[in-house]
Amino acid sequence: MNKRATLKDVxxxxxxxxxxxxxxxxxxxxxxxxxxxxxxxxxxxxxLNYIPNTHAQxxxxxxxxxxxxxxRKNLAVPRFAQMVFGIQERLEQEGHNALLLGxxxxxxxxxxxxxxxxxGRVSGIIFIGTENMGPDKKSLELLQAERAPLxxxxxxxxxxxxSTVDLDYRGGARLITSRVLARRCRxxxxxxxxxxxxxxxLREQGVRDAVxxxxxxxxxxxxxxxALDSIEVWDARYYAGDTDEGLRLNEVFMESARExxxxxxxxxxxxxxxxxxxxxxRKAEPTRDIVYAELANxxxxxxxxxxYTRMPNYDAGVACADEILSLVNGGACxxxxxxxxxxxxxxxx
Amino acid sequence: MNKRATLKDVxxxxxxxxxxxxxxxxxxxxxxxxxxxxxxxxxxxxxLNYIPNTHAQxxxxxxxxxxxxxxRKNLAVPRFAQMVFGIQERLEQEGHNALLLGxxxxxxxxxxxxxxxxxGRVSGIIFIGTENMGPDKKSLELLQAERAPLxxxxxxxxxxxxSTVDLDYRGGARLITSRVLARRCRxxxxxxxxxxxxxxxLREQGVRDAVxxxxxxxxxxxxxxxALDSIEVWDARYYAGDTDEGLRLNEVFMESARExxxxxxxxxxxxxxxxxxxxxxRKAEPTRDIVYAELANxxxxxxxxxxYTRMPNYDAGVACADEILSLVNGGACxxxxxxxxxxxxxxxx
DNA sequence: ATGAAAGCGCTAACAC
DNA sequence: GTGTTAGCGCTTTCAT
Numbered sequence: 001m002n003k004r005a006t007l008k009d010v011x012x013x014x015x016x017x018x019x020x021x022x023x024x025x026x027x028x029x030x031x032x033x034x035x036x037x038x039x040x041x042x043x044x045x046x047x048l049n050y051i052p053n054t055h056a057q058x059x060x061x062x063x064x065x066x067x068x069x070x071x072r073k074n075l076a077v078p079r080f081a082q083m084v085f086g087i088q089e090r091l092e093q094e095g096h097n098a099l100l101l102g103x104x105x106x107x108x109x110x111x112x113x114x115x116x117x118x119x120g121r122v123s124g125i126i127f128i129g130t131e132n133m134g135p136d137k138k139s140l141e142l143l144q145a146e147r148a149p150l151x152x153x154x155x156x157x158x159x160x161x162x163s164t165v166d167l168d169y170r171g172g173a174r175l176i177t178s179r180v181l182a183r184r185c186r187x188x189x190x191x192x193x194x195x196x197x198x199x200x201x202l203r204e205q206g207v208r209d210a211v212x213x214x215x216x217x218x219x220x221x222x223x224x225x226x227a228l229d230s231i232e233v234w235d236a237r238y239y240a241g242d243t244d245e246g247l248r249l250n251e252v253f254m255e256s257a258r259e260x261x262x263x264x265x266x267x268x269x270x271x272x273x274x275x276x277x278x279x280x281x282r283k284a285e286p287t288r289d290i291v292y293a294e295l296a297n298x299x300x301x302x303x304x305x306x307x308y309t310r311m312p313n314y315d316a317g318v319a320c321a322d323e324i325l326s327l328v329n330g331g332a333c334x335x336x337x338x339x340x341x342x343x344x345x346x347x348x349x
Numbered sequence: 350m351n352k353r354a355t356l357k358d359v360x361x362x363x364x365x366x367x368x369x370x371x372x373x374x375x376x377x378x379x380x381x382x383x384x385x386x387x388x389x390x391x392x393x394x395x396x397l398n399y400i401p402n403t404h405a406q407x408x409x410x411x412x413x414x415x416x417x418x419x420x421r422k423n424l425a426v427p428r429f430a431q432m433v434f435g436i437q438e439r440l441e442q443e444g445h446n447a448l449l450l451g452x453x454x455x456x457x458x459x460x461x462x463x464x465x466x467x468x469g470r471v472s473g474i475i476f477i478g479t480e481n482m483g484p485d486k487k488s489l490e491l492l493q494a495e496r497a498p499l500x501x502x503x504x505x506x507x508x509x510x511x512s513t514v515d516l517d518y519r520g521g522a523r524l525i526t527s528r529v530l531a532r533r534c535r536x537x538x539x540x541x542x543x544x545x546x547x548x549x550x551l552r553e554q555g556v557r558d559a560v561x562x563x564x565x566x567x568x569x570x571x572x573x574x575x576a577l578d579s580i581e582v583w584d585a586r587y588y589a590g591d592t593d594e595g596l597r598l599n600e601v602f603m604e605s606a607r608e609x610x611x612x613x614x615x616x617x618x619x620x621x622x623x624x625x626x627x628x629x630x631r632k633a634e635p636t637r638d639i640v641y642a643e644l645a646n647x648x649x650x651x652x653x654x655x656x657y658t659r660m661p662n663y664d665a666g667v668a669c670a671d672e673i674l675s676l677v678n679g680g681a682c683x684x685x686x687x688x689x690x691x692x693x694x695x696x697x698x
Numbered sequence: 699a700t701g702a703a704a705g706c707g708c709t710a711a712c713a714c
Numbered sequence: 715g716t717g718t719t720a721g722c723g724c725t726t727t728c729a730t
Contacts (some may be wrong), residue, residue: 001496001679004469006723017701022725031726034699046457049491051467055404056723059706066448074434076648076663081430082588085423088449092461097470099415100437100447108395112441118400120353120707121446142398147350238648239431239663242693279628286635299425299587300649314425314588330350344591355707366717371709380710383715405707408722469723 005048013044021045025052058120067091067324068101068122070113072130075100076238079298079313080128083153086317087126094325101125103135111139117148124149124324131197132228149327151320156198163323164335165316169199172309172340173206173295177271179307179345180293181210185269187218191260192273193226203273203295222260224277225252258284269293278305297344310342354397362393370394374401407469416440416673417450417471419462421479424449425587428647428662429477432502435666436475443674450474452484460488466497473498473673480546481577498676500669505547512672513684514665518548521658521689522555522644526620528656528694529642530559534618536567540609541622542575552622552644571609573626574601607633618642627654646693659691 007018014021016037023031024041033041044050058064069087071080088098099122102112116122125148127135134155135143143150143162150162157164180188190207192200204221211219226234226249233245240246257280264270269291270281278292293307316338323334356367363370365386372380373390382390393399407413418436420429437447448471451461459467462474474497476484483504484492492499492511499511506513529537539556541549553570560568575583575598582594589595606629613619618640619630627641642656665687672683 001498002494004467004495007725008723018724019702019726020700023700026725028726032699037699049459049467049495051459051464053408053723054465054468054470055407056706057725058404059402059408059708059723060725062706075424075437076427076431076434078425078427078430078587081427081433082425084430084449085425085588088424088451092451092453097465098449100433100449102437102441104441110398110400115400116446118353118398119403121403145351146353146398149350238427239434241648241659241691299590310590342590356709357707367708368710368718369716372716375709377710381715386715402707405722406709408707408724409709411722 004053005050006053007050009048010041010044010050013048014040016041025050062120064120064123065096066099066122067096067321067328068113068116068125069098069128070101070103070111070125070135071128072103072133073128073235074239077235078238079311082298082311082313083128083317083320086314086319087321088317090318090321091325096123096325109138110142111136114139114142117143117146123328124151126151126153126320126324128153128320129155131195131199131231149324151323151327153316153320154199156202158335159333161333163327163333165319165323166335166337167199167311167316168337168339169202169295170206170209173203173271174209175206175340175343176293176295176307176309177207177210179343180269180271180291181214181217183269183291185267185291186216187220187264187268189220189222189260189264189268189270190273191222191224191257191270191277193231194223195226195228195231197228200273207271220263222256222263224256224260254280254284257281261285261288261290264290266290271295272305275300275305275308304346306346308344309340310344312338312340312342353402354399355402356399358397359390359393359399362397363389365390374399411469413469413472414445415448415471416445416670416677417462417465417474418447418477419450419452419460419474419484420477421452421482422477422584423588426584427587428660431647431660431662432477432666432669435663435668436670437666439667439670440674445472445674458487459491460485463488463491466492466495472677473500475500475502475669475673477502477669478504480544480548480580498673500672500676502665502669503548505551507684508682510682512676512682514668514672515684515686516548516660516665517686517688518551518644519555519558522552522620523558524555524689524692525642525644525656525658526556526559528692529618529620529640530563530566532618532640534616534640535565536569536613536617538569538571538609538613538617538619539622540571540573540606540619540626542580543572544575544577544580546577549622556620569612571605571612573605573609603629603633606630610634610637610639613639615639620644621654624649624654624657653695655695657693658689659693661687661689661691 007021010021011018024038101116113125153165233249266289271293273295275294275297292305294305297308297310356370359370360367373387450465465471483501502514582598615638620642622644624643624646641654643654646657646659
C-alpha cells in the first residue's frame with residue numbers, strides 16, 4: 001500500500017531526467033547513454049525496486065500484456081483447470097498473463113469479458129465453451145465489430161472472424177476402438193451419455209468407423225441416463241460436493257450400468273464415453289472379465305480402465321494461447337483440431 | 350484490434366466536453382447534469398459501446414480492480430483449481446478480477462508476483478502454498494517493505510504483516526475418527542503419507558485426539574511410501590498424464606496398501622490421509638469387510654469410501670478473497686482457520 | 699548524451 | 715450546468 005517508486009523517483013535519485021531513466025530501463029534501440037550515467041540509473045533502479053507501471057505503459061503504447069480467459073462452465077471442473085494451466089504457462093513465456101473473466105451480463109447487455117475488452121484490460125479473449133455452448137450472440141457481434149482477437153475452444157463450430165480450437169473426438173474414439181478390437185473382442189458395448197452434443201455424436205461416429213466392415217464384431221450402443229441438464233449435476237460435485245441430486249444421479253447411473261452389463265459376456269468389451277465409468281461397472285459386477293475402455297480420462301488415472309484416451313487438456317490450453325498470441329500480433333484466424341493420440345493401454349493380464 | 354472508443358469520442362458525438370461525459374458515466378456525486386444533456390451523452394455512450402479505459406482510471410485513481418493469484422504448485426491440481434474458482438467468484442462480486450501469476454524468478458531476483466505488484470498490476474496477492482512451502486524469503490521481504498496486501502493460504506505459519514488462511518486439519522481428522530469409532534470398530538489403522546509436513550502432523554494428532562482414552566480401541570499408524578518429493582509425482586498426473594514414474598509409484602503404493610491391510614481384520618476400520626486411497630485398498634482386497642474413511646476428498650466422490658471429509662476448497666478460496674479485499678481496503682491482518690465440517694457418511698450397509 | 703515536452707484516457711478541483 | 719485544466723506514469727520526438 002506504499003506508493004510505488006516511479007520514473008521520477010528514480011530520476012531524482014540518479015540526478016537525471018525521466019527520459020534518461022526510460023532509455024536505460026528499456027535499452028531503447030538507437031539511444032546511447034554514457035556508461036557512468038547508466039550505472040547511476042541502474043543503481044537507483046535497484047535501490048528503489050523500480051518496475052515501470054504497466055498501466056502507464058499500456059496507456060502510451062496501447063499494448064496490453066494480458067489475455068482474458070472465460071470458462072462457460074467453471075474452473076473447478078478438472079479438464080478446464082488443466083486447460084487454463086496450459087494457457088497460463090504459454091502466455092507467461094511471452095510475458096503475458098491470464099486474467100480470469102466471468103460471463104455474467106451487465107445492465108447494458110455486455111458480458112464481463114466483452115466489458116473487459118472494451119475497457120482495454122485484455123488484448124484478446126479465449127473462450128472455453130461447454131459441449132454445447134459457445135459465446136452468446138451479442139458478445140460475438142460486439143467482438144466482431146471491435147475486431148477483437150478471439151479464440152473459441154470446444155464448440156465444434158466454424159467462425160471466420162475468430163479462431164477455433166477443438167479436439168478430434170471422432171479420431172480419438174476410432175483409435176481406442178481399434179485398439180479394443182485388437183484384443184479380439186467379439187462384442188463391443190459402447191456406453192454414452194444421452195446428450196445430443198456435437199462431441200458425443202463425433203465419438204459415436206468414431207466408434208462406428210472402427211467397427212465398420214468388421215462382420216465378426218457386434219456393436220451395441222446404449223445410453224446412460226445423462227442428458228444435457230444432468231451433465232451440470234455431474235460436474236457440480238467439484239465445487240458443491242455431494243448434493244442430493246448428485247447422489248441420486250449416481251444411483252440412476254449405477255442402475256443403467258447394471259442393465260448395460262447384462263448385454264455383454266465375459267471376454268467382451270465395454271467402451272465408455274466418459275472417464276471413471278469403469279469404476280461403476282466394476283463396482284456393479286466385480287467379478288466380470290471384461291475389457292474396459294474410456295474415451296476421456298482427465299487425470300483420474302487411479303480408476304484404471306484397461307484402455308483409455310487421455311484428454312490433451314493442457315496441450316489444448318497451450319494451443320489456445322498460441323492462437324490468441326498470433327491473433328494479437330495480427331495473424332490470420334485459423335481452425336485447429338487437436339488429435340487425441342494420448343492412449344494408455346494396460347498390459348494384457 | 351480497432352481503436353476503442355474514448356471519452357473524447359463520446360464527447361464529440363454528444364457535443365459536450367470530456368468532463369461532462371465523465372460526470373454522466375460516473376454519476377459523480379454532487380454533480381448535477383441537465384437531463385437532456387445526460388440523455389445525449391448516454392445515447393453516444395450506447396452508440397459507441399463506450400466503457401472507460403481501466404488503465405487510465407487506475408492511473409488517475411490508483412485503485413486497481415485486480416488481485417494476483419499465485420499457486421506454488423499449479424492450477425491443474427483439482428484442489429487448487431477449486432480454490433481459485435472460489436477466489437474468482439468472490440472477487441467478481443466486488444468488481445475485481447483474478448490475475449494468474451507465476452512464481453518464476455527474474456534476473457533481479459523478483460518473482461513474477463512481486464514484479465506484478467511493483468508494476469501496479471494488482472492491488473494485492475493471494476499466495477496458495479503447498480503442504481510445506483510458502484512464498485520465498487526475498488519476496489516476503491519485498492512485499493513487507495512495500496506494505497503490500499498479502500494473503501497466504503495453506504502454510505500453517507504465522508505472519509504479522511500478512512493474513513493467513515488455513516484448514517483445520519486436526520479438527521477434521523478428529524471429527525472423522527470419532528465418526529469411525531461410533532461405528533464400533535475395535536481397531537483403527539491410520540494410513541498416512543511418509544511426508545513430515547505440518548498438515549500431516551496435524552492430521553495424525555487429530556486421529557490420536559479422538560482415540561485418546563478409548564482403551565477399547567487399538568490405533569495403528571502406518572505410512573505409505575509417499576515422501577515430499579513423490580507428492581510431486583502424485584500430482585503430476587493432472588497435467589503430464591501417466592508417467593513411468595507415476596505408474597511405478599502406483600505399484601509401490603499398492604504394495605504398501607496390501608501390507609497395511611494385513612494388519613486389520615474384518616470389522617476394523619482404515620482411515621486414509623488422502624482421497625482415492627480407498628480405491629487402492631478395495632482393489633487390493635475386494636472382499637474384505639472394512640470401514641474405509643478418507644480425510645481429504647476433493648470431489649472424487651465416485652470413489653465412495655464409507656466416510657470422508659470433503660475439503661472446503663471453494664470456501665477457502667472465498668475466504669482468501671474476502672481477506673485480500675479487506676486488506677486492500679485498509680483492514681488489519683488476520684489469521685483464519687477454516688473448519689473441516691463437511692462430512693459425508695454413507696448409510697450403514 | 700541528455701533534457702524538455704507532448705500526449706495516451708481519465709478524473710476532479712476550479713472557473714465561469 | 716458545463717468547460718478548462720492539471721496530472722496520474724510512461725514513451726518518444728525533437729532540441730540542445
